[in-house]
Amino acid sequence: MTIRAIPGYRLPTDPARAGGKATQGFVTPKQDRTPQVHSIPPRRVLPIIFLPGIMGSNLRMSAERQDELKKKNNIAWRPDNLRECLGMINATPAERQLRLDPAASVVDEYDPINNPTGDPNETSDERNESVEVDFWYRLDVTVDSPLLKDDPYGSKARKMKEQKARERGWGEVFFGSYRELLEMCEKHLNTAFFGGKMDSWWKQVVDVDPATWQAHMQPALKPLDEQSLRDALRGCWFPVHAMGYNWLQSNRDSGKLVANRIRHLMERYKVQGFQCEKVIIVTHSMGGLVARAAIHPKMGKLQSEVLGIVHGVMPAIGAGAAYKRMRCGFEDSTFDAAPKVLGNFGDEVTAVLANAQGGLELLPSQAYGNDWLRVTHKKETLKSLPKTGDPYEEIYKLRGAWYALLREEWINPAQREKDSSFKATCALLDKAKAFHNAIADTYHDQSYAHYGADFRNAAWHRVSWSIMDAAHVADVETIRIVADTRQGELHVVDRSHPSPAGKVGPQFVTCMTPPGDPGDQTVPLHSAEHQLRSGKFKGVFRQSGYEHQASYKDESALHSTLYSLVRIAQTMRWSK
Incomplete structure (x- = not known):
């Protein structure tokens, strides 16, 4: 503005x-x-819609599930709530399966009228108290605007700026992780110029060589100049909204729901007297898959309403970390408690993700390629999969092999009578495969991306089980698990070795090796780079220095995002 x-x-x-x-x-x-x-x-608005990553949307459970678990409230997932996080750290796999059930959970939306908190003593504002607005606008706009400002005293149905932010969905997402992004876009896109002069903050973006933020040479990007910024933002508001989604459910379904929410939002602005013809989407991680589903012609069908998309750290074709975590648990993080809450052990993660199509859609797709799962011994590769380009059949749905994705006894610890079994998980994997193939080439024509390409934050492109050097391995296929730490160490036997009757042969150890490929600790460069290889992006930033979940706390990621948003806004052609 x-x-x-x-x-x-x-x-x-x-x-x-x-x-x-x-x-x-x-x-x-x-x-x-x-x-x-x-x-x-100004009566023109170009909303910015933020879609978070997996575990980045807050969820609440059904009343029936709340009663079953005897919970005081209906929080299923809210990483900003320390008490809830601490309560889940020691939860059993069965408790996690019931609490994070895609069929018994929805996005925990802000609703101060109905207060759907599951606790008669908790209001919706109290549920969302972590959402604060402590920045101020340089503008003294006393007329109607979409700015996050307190209504004047005496106004009918007066709302505070925090309530307006919550209405925009800021409380639907992991606010502690995404606050910097939401506030940066909201404040600086709407206060870029005052009194005809550019705000000094923009000197961090204007006339800065995109190479500063590690822009790739292809396609070549030019610095943003002040006149271009002025032209892109003139006469328009850029209200920032966040839209959570149920990350346990299919991203296909989430894409459809998000597309409908965006349409309703645009219509609401029109009813309020604004001219709203397009939106810009910004994503984090899995949110990129949701955005691609939203614009897909057979899913959300939102292509014509979206001016452009900025993708952040998207697992474009999956991530080897998804396999690793279902077998060995999440790694501890210095940035948030979410990994420990979702599960430090393989059985804790499998109990949730084996029953959640959304989580299974983060596994490497067919486009990921062959030979990424390996068994090694003395630095020699004894087995590598997939061989025929189909990880669903060769790894994920494989039954009985010690290196397969699924340990069947981990799938249904809660002993649910239906919709939770090896067969049910295989059905979800078939749907994940169909989704992966459907969006394989779906990218918006005005797309920008940033992602980790950092060896210091190595990720799993290739996932390897390493057998101890002292072991004598006759046949990888006859190895069987005797004990599993559930964190990447297996005690196994090779049944092809002769052993005394009634006794198990000599045991040896095989371990999951640490990540060794560039990335952001979660998404490997190999997967993120699919965006560059597609040739469809207007700009790509291959960055270093951040961990996956904390990417939007990094200055280069934030500034390259704002640069990308302005470049997209430059392409806007209003109908009148």
Whole structure:
């Protein structure tokens, strides 16, 4: 937004009269030549829609599941709530399966009227108290606008800025992880110019070589100049919304739901008297898959309403870490408690993700390629999969092999009578495969991306089980698990070795090797780079220095995102 300062008395404006275009002046003595200024707000809005990653959307459980688990409230997943996180750290796999059930959970939306918290003593505002708005706008806009500002005292149904942010979905997402992004976009896109001058903050982005943020040479990117910024933002508001989704369910379904929510949002702005013709989407991790589903012509069908998309750390074709974590658990993180809460052990993670299609859609797809799962001994590769380009059949649905994705006894610890079994998980994997193939080439024409390409934050492109050197391995296929630490260490036997009757042969150990490929600790460069290889992106930033979940706390990721948003906004052509 660009505001030009005009000296004089600023007249109050009633937004209800003529859409903010009418006001009332006052009589002054002849000597008073000071003009009376009526400010007319821009009526154009180009909403920024943020879609978080897996575990980045807050979920609540059904009333029936809350009763079953005897919980005081209906929180299923809310990483900003320390008490809930601490309560889940020691949860059993069965408890995790019931609490994070895709069929018994929905997005925990802000609703101060109905207060759907499952706790009669907790309001929706109390549930969302972590969402604060402690930044201020340089603008003194006294007329109707989409800015996050407190309503004036005495206003009918007065709302505070925090309530407005919560209405925009800021409480639906992991606010502690995404706050910097939401606030940066909201504040700086709407206050770039004042009194005809560019705000000094923008010197961090304007006239800065994109190579500073590790832009790839192809396609070549030019620095953003002040006039381009002015032209892109002139006469328009950029309200920032966040939209959570049920990350346990299929991203296909989430894409459809998000597309409908965006349509309703655009219609709401139109009813309020704004001109709203497009939106821009910003994503984190799995949110990129949801956005691709939203614009897919057979899913969300939102292509014509989206001006462009900025993808952050997207597992474009899956991630080897998904296999590793279902077998060995999440790694501890210094940035958030989510990994420990979702499960440090393989059986804890499998109990959730084996029953959640959304989680299974983070596994490497067919486009990921062959030979990424390996068994090694003395630095020699004894087996590598897949061989025929189908990890679903060769790894994920494989039954009985010690290196397969699924340990069947981990799938249904809660002993649910239906919809939770090896067969049910295989059905979900078939649907994941269909989804992967459907969106394989789906990218918006105005797409930008940033992702980790850092050896210091290595990720699993290839996932390897290493057999101890002292072991004598006759046949990888006859190895059987005797004991499993559930964190990447297997005690096994090779049954092809002769052993005394009634006794198990000599045991040896095989371990999951640490990650060794560039990435961001979760998404390997190999997967993220599919965006570059597609040739469909207007700009790509191959960055270093951040961990996956904390990417939007990194200065280079934030500044390259804002650069990308302005470049997308430059392409906007209003109908009138």
